[in-house]
Amino acid sequence: MPEFRETTLPNGLRIAAEIDKRGYSAAFGYFVHAGSRNELDPQSGLSHFLEHMMFKGTGNRTAADVNRELDELGGQGNAYTSEEQTVYYATVLPKFQDRLIDLLSDMLSPALEEQEFETERQVILEEIAKYEDQPPFGAFERSMELHFGPRGLGRRVLGTAESIREMTASRMREYFNLRYRPENIVMAATGNVDFDALVDQLEKQTASWADRPCTLGGSSKDDSATSPPGINLDAQLSMPGVNQAYLVRIGHGPSESSANRYASRLLASIIGDEGGSRMFWDLIDTGRAEVATVWPHEFTDCGAWFTYLVCDPADLPANRRQIDAIFTSIVKDGVTAEELSQTLNKASAGCIMQSERPSNRLFGIGSRWLTQNEYQSTDQRLESIKSVTLDDIASVAKTYFATGNHQEVIVTDSND
Numbered sequence: 001m002p003e004f005r006e007t008t009l010p011n012g013l014r015i016a017a018e019i020d021k022r023g024y025s026a027a028f029g030y031f032v033h034a035g036s037r038n039e040l041d042p043q044s045g046l047s048h049f050l051e052h053m054m055f056k057g058t059g060n061r062t063a064a065d066v067n068r069e070l071d072e073l074g075g076q077g078n079a080y081t082s083e084e085q086t087v088y089y090a091t092v093l094p095k096f097q098d099r100l101i102d103l104l105s106d107m108l109s110p111a112l113e114e115q116e117f118e119t120e121r122q123v124i125l126e127e128i129a130k131y132e133d134q135p136p137f138g139a140f141e142r143s144m145e146l147h148f149g150p151r152g153l154g155r156r157v158l159g160t161a162e163s164i165r166e167m168t169a170s171r172m173r174e175y176f177n178l179r180y181r182p183e184n185i186v187m188a189a190t191g192n193v194d195f196d197a198l199v200d201q202l203e204k205q206t207a208s209w210a211d212r213p214c215t216l217g218g219s220s221k222d223d224s225a226t227s228p229p230g231i232n233l234d235a236q237l238s239m240p241g242v243n244q245a246y247l248v249r250i251g252h253g254p255s256e257s258s259a260n261r262y263a264s265r266l267l268a269s270i271i272g273d274e275g276g277s278r279m280f281w282d283l284i285d286t287g288r289a290e291v292a293t294v295w296p297h298e299f300t301d302c303g304a305w306f307t308y309l310v311c312d313p314a315d316l317p318a319n320r321r322q323i324d325a326i327f328t329s330i331v332k333d334g335v336t337a338e339e340l341s342q343t344l345n346k347a348s349a350g351c352i353m354q355s356e357r358p359s360n361r362l363f364g365i366g367s368r369w370l371t372q373n374e375y376q377s378t379d380q381r382l383e384s385i386k387s388v389t390l391d392d393i394a395s396v397a398k399t400y401f402a403t404g405n406h407q408e409v410i411v412t413d414s415n416d
Contacts, residue, residue, distance in 0.1 A: 004375050005195045009203050011210040012183030016369040017198065018361055018377075023191040026097055027358040029089030030108055031186040031366040034179035036155040037083045040220070041228045042166070045159015046175045048081040049124055049167065054088060054107045055079070056116040061106060063116070069103050076359070083153050084300055085370060091359040094192040098201060105205045108180060117169040125165070128158050136246035136310070137239050139409045143250040143306075146407040150231045151222055153299060160230030177212040185209075188366030191358025235407065238414035244290065245313040247320065251406035253296040253303030256371060260399065261303075262384045263392040264296040269343045270335050270393075271326060272307070276342070278326050283311075289319050300371045305400050313412055327401045334394040347385050351378065 002020040009015070034047045057063045070077050070090065077090030088107060092100045132138055141156050148154030159167075187202060189195070227233070254261040272279045272294035283292040291310035296303055311319050354360045355378040368374055376384075 002377065004377070006369070006375070007199055009182065009199070009206065011207060012181070013202065013206050013209065014186045014369065014373075015189075015195075015199060015202060016186060016365060016375065017189040017193050017195050018191075018358075018365055018375075019193045019195055020190075020358070021192055023358055024093070025091050025358055026094045026189065026191040026193050027089065027091040027362040028097070028100055028104065028187065028189045028193075029087055029362050029366050030104055031188055031370040032086045032088075032108075032180060033084070033184040033370060034086045034175075035082050035084040036157045036159075037153050038179060039155055039175075041151070041163070041222045042171060043175050044155060044163035044228060045124070045157075046167065046172060047086050047179070048157050048159065049120065049164070050110075050172060050176055050180075051079050051081045051086050051088075052120045052124065053112055053116065053172070054110050056120065057111045057113070058106045058109055059111060061103075066103070066107060069099070073100055073103075075100060081157055083155075083157060085367065087363070087366065089359075089362060089366075091191075091362075094194070097194055098197065101198065101201050102205065105202065108185075109209075110176070112169060112173055112176065114169050117172065121164060121167065124158065125161055128161050128164065131158070135242075135244070135411070136248060136308075137237055137242075137411050139237060139246055139248040139411050140306075142233070142235070142237065142409045143248045143407055144304075145231065145233060146235060146409065147250045147304060150228050150233065151224075153302070155228070160228070162230035163228070166229070178214055180209070181212055181214065182206060182209045186366055186370045188362055188369060190361040190365060235409050237409065237411040239411055240414045242411060242413040244310055245316040246411040247307070247309040247316065248409045249307035249309075249406050250408075251305045252400060253305040254298060254396075255301050255303045256298045256368070257300075258298070258303065260392065260396050261296070261298055263388045263396045264303075264305075264400070266340070266343050266347060266385070266388050267330070267335070267393050267396050268295045268305075269346065270339045271330065273343075273346075279323070282322055282326065283309075283319060288315055288322075292319070292323070305406075307406075316410070316412075327397075330397045331402050334390060334397065337390065340388070340390055340393060344386060344388070348382055351381050351385060 002018050004018050006016045055066055073092050073096045075090040075092040079088045145154045254264045279292040283289040289311035294307045296305050
């Protein structure tokens with residue numbers, strides 16, 4: 001059976017590991033409390049920008065060295081940035097644990113050279129432009145801005161073209177020293193891990209991280225009377241040449257620590273799973289929509305319910321009414337025992353299959369330890385899933401769907 005071990009180094013770095021010596025691989029990741037929620041207007045997009053710069057070389061390695069070494073280890077690695085964290089991760093054979101930790105730890109002391117900064121600025125501007133050209137054309141970002149406001153959780157992870165153009169390397173260095181301090185970081189590990197060796201190596205290799213200067217120039221607050229540069233809060237997005245209509249709806253949802261988060265996930269599956277759900281049979285199977293789904297998204301202290309619909313513009317009003325009718329029916333009558341049973345079986349099987357790979361377990365363990373300082377085993381997750389009742393589902397439906405309190409963003413052809 002897997003064993004969970006954790007410790008905190010003298011410099012404040014937390015280490016959390018789910019160890020299973022039966023595994024043939026080991027996954028490791030640095031989880032950093034640095035996301036768009038932590039940024040101010042002059043820093044908008046910096047957490048994601050920094051993620052890119054971590055692969056651009058250190059005092060010991062060039063950018064080519066970083067990528068070559070990961071290939072030499074046979075590892076599968078990458079990084080991502082969200083509203084609340086930035087994560088750098090890789091999976092390797094256990095015999096390469098020490099080499100991977102050396103590489104990842106060195107990457108978290110980037111050179112942040114001016115020339116690489118300018119090059120990567122253009123890469124990120126292209127990334128922003130690419131997403132603005134792809135369906136649903138920024139509708140999810142706009143819905144977050146409308147629901148949470150354009151700052152905090154509503155701040156765009158990539159930033160805006162305006163904020164990236166105004167970014168400076170010195171501002172990035174200040175932000176790095178502020179956010180990438182050991183007390184803001186968790187090293188998570190799963191699979192066939194040598195925990196004692198991991199702790200010993202990290203204690204030596206990250207000792208200097210506590211010495212990073214913690215200073216931030218400029219204002220420590222944004223002007224709430226203004227909007228961040230490049231932000232428009234219109235709920236109707238008109239795009240030339242769009243052949244379909246896109247609707248994104250957002251409302252309140254459970255947080256990562258909410259007691260009803262498992263019931264919410266199961267209810268989302270019953271309503272909007274891509275196969276066998278109410279939306280599937282009413283809207284997808286009938287050909288009335290290409291996409292019709294719902295899901296809850298959990299943050300540290302709050303959450304959101306998303307509804308996403310893609311269909312012919314002429315069908316949008318009728319499909320929206322059908323979605324409202326599904327919600328109304330769930331609030332009034334709940335779900336059937338058969339629906340809950342099928343969803344419980346699907347969720348339980350998914351939980352078990354996901355746990356078979358250390359790389360899958362890594363993200364739940366690392367994120368939860370970073371934000372909640374809490375560990376949840378696969379057995380505990382299964383028990384939480386299986387304990388959901390029809391009454392729990394009914395309570396969640398009434399909590400989140402009865403009020404009709406939500407925001408909507410609609411994308412249509414500007415020529416219509």
